[in-house]
Amino acid sequence: MTSEHTVRFDLVVIGSGPGGEACAKRAAQNGLSVAIVERRELGGTCLNRGCIPTKLFLGATECIHELAAQSKFKLLSGSIQPNLPALQKRKEQVLNGSRQGLRKSFEQLGIALFEGSAHIHDASHIDVQLSDGPQAIEFGNLVLATGSAPSAFPGLEPDGERILDSDGILDLTEIPESLILVGGGVIGLELGRFFSRLGTKITVVEALDRLAPFEDPDVSKTIAQLCKREKWKLLLGKRVQSLRSTAEHAELTLESGEELTADRVLVATGRGPVFDGLGLEESACTQDSRGFIQVDEYLKAAAGIYAIGDLNGQALLAHAASHQGQYVADIIAGKTSAPYSSGPMPWCIYGAPESIRVGKMAEDMRAEGLSPVVSQYALAANPIAQAHALAQGFIKILWNDGKICGVTAVGHGVSHLITQATLMVSESWTLADAHRIIWAHPTLDEALLHAILADQTAV
Template sequence: MACVTRVVIIGGGPGGYEAALVAAQLGAEVTVVDRDGLGGASVLTDCVPSKTLIATAEVMTAFDSSYEELGIVATSGMPHAGRAARVMGVDLGRVNHRVKGLALAQSHDITTAVTRAGVRVVRGRGRLEPGQAPDGSRRVTVTAADGSTRTLVADGVLVATGGHPREIPDARPDGERILNWTQLYDLDELPEKLIVVGSGVTGAEFAGAYQSLGSEVTLVSSRDRVLPGEDPDAATVLEDVFRRRGMKVMARSRARSAKRTGDRVEVTLADGRVITGTHCLMAVGAIPNTSGAGLEEAGVELTDSGHIRTDGVSRTTAPGVYAAGDCTGVFALASVAAMQGRIAMYHLLGESVTPLNLKTVSANVFTDPEIATVGHTQADVDNGLIDARVVTLPLRRNPRAKMQGIRDGFVKIFCRPGTGIVIGGVVVSPRASELIHPVSIAIDGNLTVERVARAFTVYPSLSGSIAETARQLHGHGL
């Protein structure tokens, strides 16, 4: 594979720029075709900005939920302890100014790292041309913003074009009152009454964040519960927290349309009910950016949903063409996109590579509390796909949780009967995204619950609950 030296990457998100760095390190001539800025939607309109917004919301929630219990007294013009009025407020304009500033700064840092590695960045929209030359190379046509075109020749192509928000025909975002998640950061004032349509990860995260920031939130879910794709026990905890904090959660309620009426928004449900708010966030999924990219004409097979079919090393059905990220329909996570891109380049350039193993992928829902998962799930156990022992330990028993006023959450670990090898875990807690890592290491290293239980933890610490859950599993006669 030494002859493979020219690599063209269409898309500059995590799958694209991580692949570019690997390919450059391996000595390839790398060109990234990017339209909006390196980092892609993950950095500019999705992961980085949303988690920056949520960081502010976390501070608000942590203070609101525990300041009285922790003995913090409101003074200097703030409401007196015991009054119903809120202690803190938020300037959404300043919050969003910081959000967009950090996103641009992160994109700039990525661009600097990529160009410093010797990667060429070309602005424009990339299209894969059909057919291969006799030497196996492929052509990519780049159309710039001014309409001019140029052709790039590549020995290998990586498609990492990402996705965009799905829309309902009768609920088109206008960027002012009816919004998708890329438009929220242009708001200068906090929505008084926010209707969130969609109870998946994106809907739940923004519903929880805006409730914490001070909006009155109604969450419209077409399913039986919030986060239908997550661990049911974790989803129940989160929905209970949402309701306790004042959110109106409408289960089994499908939105049919949303329209503006002056400075209000009316959302009509399939059963005829009408909900009124000042703003509406449409969070009803995403569509892959695969249309118009010349993929099918070039021999790249797509699924019925428009995603690119790939194998474990990110190959598509077209020779010399790989794909990574949200356009593939594999876990819509920046970490997975980056891994897919790196694996693609290792494989393309002849390096040894291990195929993508989704059972070692850790994921997190950035609500409050957070929900982190890795490995096999409760659904796998309930549906008979895997035989496992399960122990769940409520977080309220943890001494550090008591000290911090944390009552909601748990640690759940799955292990193989007999051997006790850890095969899955769920953590529902503040900073669950940090706490899941020991479970991820255990799964990746085929560690037993005995090994996890033997490892020292700090006392007191939330991570102590992970060791205690492992001890309980080990103590069940494994």
């Protein structure tokens, strides 16, 4: 590295996913000179291999689910024939357009884009291997936003053929006759829902004793009931011993000795941080026991280096990464000096049924020595849920000293309630606050109002 070939920026961001994008844009708006480095496709995992393609798939097939629901009441009949190759083509069109838009937005803000692999050289320089050779970059501050990737336990690694991870399964162009989901969390449930709509026979193997194991137990119960109605086979509290592929199918063996076969297996057992080749050994960054980059209360990983989004393991969510990225850009620009605070974190599971969570759950309050109080409303009484013939589910409000401290919901379309629920928790609404606004009728939103006004009981 020689000085005449070195370019300098106030801020260099490695990774162009939601966190890196938000950080770079906010920093440029704050008047800093900014560069962003990306070794793969612009937009990171969320745009290319996560949030966006999965929601595109679920949105395109929602009509299949709604037709099935209406047909149970003998209101509609017929069939919908999915075209997976066409859907894959549509996915690429949407993603390409989004990547082009992202590139243009960087140009408009004067953000320099370096497409290549970054390696930390020392405390103030990185080297980027571009297609036409290396480029040395000096930085005032460095933000690591390299995200996460699917992870698997030893012996359960995907082979890219019959055994797939959440990246590989998104590229299938043939509908599998059967699919085993190893993991009943968010990723498994959402992708399982998509393939179930295409006609694939679904089996779920979950090591813990319930689906969506980190959600409210009543949410897990409702999701399981609806999956069983659609003939999903649920093997809960079961651990996988081994996986292997043959020319005809994938074979899974449980620790109990039971053997299962399917066209494909999706390994959805979690995600781990990505920093291979980054040269963390050249920095003072350290890892926690899970392998994520340790940060302080300002999201700083070392002098002049910050780690945001999935990389620090605080919340593996695109919106969490964006929020952290904007905060770090403001810290670097001197716009704030306060420690980072996310506020109530909204969580969603998409598909059918959807679920949301923000703030505390009853078990969280008990762990804090508090006595949870709950009010609840069944979506069976909501006219919009009834209109869609998808009235299963509920909204649950958690109270502490007369103030809302948590909202959980499961059912048709409840993801559309998440921002309102987040405001309710963030602002610690009381009963009186529910009457400050007019709630439109008929809407799904008013189910929140009915849940707030319902009788409160200790749980």
